[in-house]
Amino acid sequence: MTTTDTSAQVQRDAEGRLRHLITLEGLSRDEMIALLDLAQFYVRSPGDLPARDQSLAGHTVANLFFEPSTRTRVSFELAAQRLGADVVNLDMQSSSRVKGETVLDTIYTLQAMLADVLVMRDAEPGLPAYVARYVAPHVCILNAGEAHLSHPTQGLLDALTVRQAKGDFSKLKILIAGDISHSRVARSAWQAFSTLGVEELRIAAPEDLMPGANEFAGATRFTNIDQAIADVDVVMALRIQRERMSGAQIPDEVSYHRSFGITADRLAKARPGAIVMHPGPMNRDVEIASNVADGPQSVIQQQVTNGVAVRMAVLATIARNVQARRHFQ
């Protein structure tokens, strides 16, 4: 399946409206701003009751996680519940694959049960766009994480978090640091920040974890984290997996922390008031120092709160677009 080049087209209907959300590629600045504005409308502070409306009343959301992720599944589940949807969870590791059912047959089955929003996560590339080509007109595919390629709601929640803390994107220097080459979080963040128009986007990675030259157009590349972090407004640390370190000739977690971790000393080189982000779950004292993660410049928990709000905004927008199509057909 080599479908990623067309995910941007596949996710739109004949009138150009967003029908699925598979990638942030091709979204206009106005579209992103509209999603961020609606998400902001759904944000509540800890201690307040969550926002809640009936935008998805009567709709059925199915979570299909071929790759396990409790955090992201719960975030989508709560977003859907708070919009009044019915939600079913399918653990795709254990169940349908047992009987050798093809993914497309699973999708057709859910569609025939009148599930109309399918949230998918998969370790392989291509499934969301592939499936989106075959589903009925009223069914929406939401990409909840696809290989190293795309995690669009994460990109949006990162953008929302930056906007809340820093306002105007055009004045900002943003650093994404870590295992860029394997990171869907980095790719979706790059798409969001490029489209929203930041002053400078930097990526910093050990040489072996740097993406190919044809990717991350417009970003400044660093292999030295101390140079990369200088004077930035936003530092986004990425999760590093132990098996990636050895591929990058890094012997262990301590070495990684020493050469690439976001520490208090390094953070001091960023602009005063710079914020620190991480998509979670964190390896504390590996890609990020524990005292930085819990420190005053960290907005990591705010990212989680924004994640539910962004997913509510995406669900509500997609459902509204489906209804618009229905009324004009």
Add this chain to the structure above:
Amino acid sequence: MTTTDTSAQVQRDAEGRLRHLITLEGLSRDEMIALLDLAQFYVRSPGDLPARDQSLAGHTVANLFFEPSTRTRVSFELAAQRLGADVVNLDMQSSSRVKGETVLDTIYTLQAMLADVLVMRDAEPGLPAYVARYVAPHVCILNAGEAHLSHPTQGLLDALTVRQAKGDFSKLKILIAGDISHSRVARSAWQAFSTLGVEELRIAAPEDLMPGANEFAGATRFTNIDQAIADVDVVMALRIQRERMSGAQIPDEVSYHRSFGITADRLAKARPGAIVMHPGPMNRDVEIASNVADGPQSVIQQQVTNGVAVRMAVLATIARNVQARRHFQ
């Protein structure tokens, strides 16, 4: 537990109303028609929002799947949610058996928590009828698949699908083809179609997968699929499991497809406009050719849609019967 001969009695209350649904055996034609009519009332087309009412408001449905089946569990779960019930899922592989709790104690526990509809699936025969003898008067057992014996909601959804496509049962020749001997789907379909009164019911299987002579009364038996399919209005293919093939001296899936698969060539021998059914999940190009499964005569996705509607009809009927008993006691 040798209880199947009495499942038909156990599922009725003192006034003869359906209290559980364990088997289609013993249901009258009028009872089946009433269930199909109510199910039809709940059917919606893909693209419409699902039917929804409050027939089960205040009730609690527990899904107890001792044999895994994501499709059937989700179908019951959505049916119950759309009728306003609370739903809990118990994965019986991993949980209560860990501590050696007896099934009956699990049932008593759920009943004491005021769960009043227990949906059960098990690979062994006898559990639903056994449990039905012990539960309190307000608790209903729904059989969601029992060994090779019974899958009553599948039989009803198959009947509903045939009625939608073909109308009057009395003019129809229906073929069920494949591993009849191990199939609960075939047994429940035979019960439904016999009671509804089809012109001819045919079963076709390799010799070693043909049921005993005392079963499937009234059905015409074939071991040659090409003869069996001639002039039928409905072809229902059954799932074949690889381990059954070797028992039937069939070396592999290719051989099975060649000798017993429903192919376009074979389908051409049926009546024009014959429909093709499959209970899912399919082994594509084994018991059914992929192009037949996706072809214009296939009603396989309609079966899935009808499955939710039939389960809503059964849940609503059972709940109404419980309430009727309550008011007259």
Add this chain to the structure above:
Amino acid sequence: MTTTDTSAQVQRDAEGRLRHLITLEGLSRDEMIALLDLAQFYVRSPGDLPARDQSLAGHTVANLFFEPSTRTRVSFELAAQRLGADVVNLDMQSSSRVKGETVLDTIYTLQAMLADVLVMRDAEPGLPAYVARYVAPHVCILNAGEAHLSHPTQGLLDALTVRQAKGDFSKLKILIAGDISHSRVARSAWQAFSTLGVEELRIAAPEDLMPGANEFAGATRFTNIDQAIADVDVVMALRIQRERMSGAQIPDEVSYHRSFGITADRLAKARPGAIVMHPGPMNRDVEIASNVADGPQSVIQQQVTNGVAVRMAVLATIARNVQARRHFQ
């Protein structure tokens, strides 16, 4: 983590209201009576629809079970649903630990998603009180079973069951029998009955399963079950695990039953009308004879019914206390 000595303090807010429920230690008699009265208000008989209100509307309950327990998870899930809460289940065996996320990061994540009641069960001691120190002011921790130490909702449901059957606690002799040393059920029951003021609390265990002398203050100790059971009003049998028997020089389940099981003969030595309790799941004919478990003196199923009611009462009380804090801040 050695936090159990302070669980009683940690669970109260600055005004002394219950903010979490981690232990029954330190609860006053009036507090317990208020919880039992509210639980009684939520009790319904089998055959009636469950009690239901909107005390938790808008709230989100997350079930975090680090130790599996389908019964207790379903009991909390139904209690929360029947009070109008949104509920999410996290299977902590399989999911977040996969990626090495710390428990505290999981808690912070759920809190940032605006989950405000976290129901936790763990085989190790200390986690609920540890977590309670770090959560935001609006988040409540409910202990659903902690090592051998604490199971507060079980203690309350046991007290409620005794009160329903016997009324005035001050006249009662209560026996808890079995593996006292490893039992959180016994410890929470002891706290409840001590606070409510029973005439005599007896504990009976094989010598090697007797708790240390500094525990169970005020209880009379027996190693002979036949002496212990004489003239009691309540017999509470505890679950015995096979691996504990060998530690106690008991060769097998038959021997355990002979020397410590609650049999009809032994029960005849208790007061006429004595009730028999068990927290479930039972090992039938090990710690309790099957005919006693199902006999006329058994209130084991009533305990399960009371379990949901007690959890509703705890959830509603905790939520009301959160709201009280909010209004006066």
